[in-house]
Amino acid sequence: MHPMHHAKSSAKKFGGVWEDYIKIHNWFDETKANFADVRHRAMRHHAEGIFWCEKEFGTAFKNSDGQDVPTRAIGEQHVKEDCGFIPSMQRWLLAMNVEEWMIRMSDKSKETFDMVREDVNMSVEAEEKSTKLRSPEDEK
Numbered sequence: 621m622h623p624m625h626h627a628k629s630s631a632k633k634f635g636g637v638w639e640d641y642i643k644i645h646n647w648f649d650e651t652k653a654n655f656a657d658v659r660h661r662a663m664r665h666h667a668e669g670i671f672w673c674e675k676e677f678g679t680a681f682k683n684s685d686g687q688d689v690p691t692r693a694i695g696e697q698h699v700k701e702d703c704g705f706i707p708s709m710q711r712w713l714l715a716m717n718v719e720e721w722m723i724r725m726s727d728k729s730k731e732t733f734d735m736v737r738e739d740v741n742m743s744v745e746a747e748e749k750s751t752k753l754r755s756p757e758d759e760k
Contacts, residue, residue: 621701621702622643622649623642623649623701624638624642625643625679626645626648626697626698626701627639627640627641627642627645627648629697629701630645630694630697631683633697634683634687634693635683635685635687636683636684636685636687636688636691637683637684639679639684640689641682641683641694644673644691644694644695644698645694645698646666647673647676648665648669648673648695648698651663651664656747661702661712662712662713662715662716665698665699665703665707665712666706666708666709667704667706667707667708667709668708668709669695669699669709670692670695670696670699670706671692673691673692673695673706674691674692674695677691677695678691691730710740711744712746714740714741718733755759
């Protein structure tokens with residue numbers, strides 16, 4: 621979704637005009653300059669990224685209607701619109717393959733890493749199954 625469409629969605633939900641929100645949505649998506657497909661989202665589209673956004677833009681701001689809007693709520697909206705839920709940074713990173721150039725590991729370390737990754741993947745699968753069982757009404 622283009623940042624302007626996210627911003628228009630924010631204005632509809634929180635009031636004001638889309639221009640009140642565009643800086644935040646541009647911030648989330650500026651990583652497209654480094655990697656121009658959905659994998660750019662791994663850099664900021666997660667729970668930690670939402671807190672980084674709040675650190676960058678402050679706890680809240682006034683929109684053009686004079687309403688105080690929590691920055692974190694805008695970040696949560698952006699990530700949910702793009703990903704369907706708010707993943708952790710850990711989830712993004714565990715989805716990546718570790719390659720030899722990233723780190724030199726002994727065979728024993730690789731075995732340990734693979735075991736931990738398998739355990740985490742099982743946890744993620746359980747989380748996904750649990751998420752699918754929840755109705756959209758649970759989000760409200």
